[in-house]
Amino acid sequence: MAANPETRLTELGITLPVPAAAVANYVPSVLTGSLLFVSGQLPLENGKAAVVGRLGDNVTIEDGVRAARLCGLNLLAQARAACDGDLNRVKRLVRMTAFVAGTPDFFDQPKVVNGASDLMVEVLGEAGRHARVAVGVAALPLNVAVEIEAIFEIA
Template sequence: MSLTARLADLGITLPDAPAPAANYVPFVVTGNTVYVSGQISNGPDGLIVGRLGDSMDVDAGAAAARSCALSLLAQVRAACDGDLDRLKRVVKLTGFVNSTADFTDQPKVINGASDFMVEALGEAGRHARSAVSAASLPLGVAVEIEGIFEIE
């Protein structure tokens, strides 16, 4: 089953690829690798803001991370000239969590993105990963995730 068909079966519609907010490109393709710039947590009602360990719990943080994963795939689709079925696998995700100094569940938050990638891509969604704390993130968002992907 194609990735596009799998997403449709799951009832998932990818957003348009977000435009960069500063002087950088949203992705770089070199050979069969796509490096996607950090995607910030954004939902249908706008930015998902908050600080884990303060104004946001782990479940809400995981949902914010899932929103980042949707934007990552949207960027990969754009990098593949609209053909998401060229995606072979997720190589690595690096997740940044806006959290208090004593918050230690960053991996549980970034699981929102990792779990989505496996749900959407099966084994090709399994990836290497880092999940780190940040004292703050752009625009006060809860999560930012960057990714490395292999394409055909």
């Protein structure tokens, strides 16, 4: 039986944030056919960057995992908004692309991004298992530690 994302959020005690508005010349998401492309989401909490800096420097792996989870919450918030307020329209998470700001010798991007991947499985069940890319980068907007974009299949 497929997970009911709205019910799972309640069971997990998760309240999704208000979806962030675009801050440049792009839109938060694009729905084409049955695919929903959600623009890169930052680890925002209460509208502010919650985890800033670079892994391997001033951000621990635990803080990086938290940042990735926050990105995941913001991805779900954008998906819900694009689905007219109903996450139950999400058939599956197809792919996430994650960017982790780190020092040149930081190599644990996959551990960090598990913060978002684990959240997606918690909320979406089997439909939350996805293809994924975890890339190390030198810097991200607002000096955040993680940014993640996603592609969802929508009913």
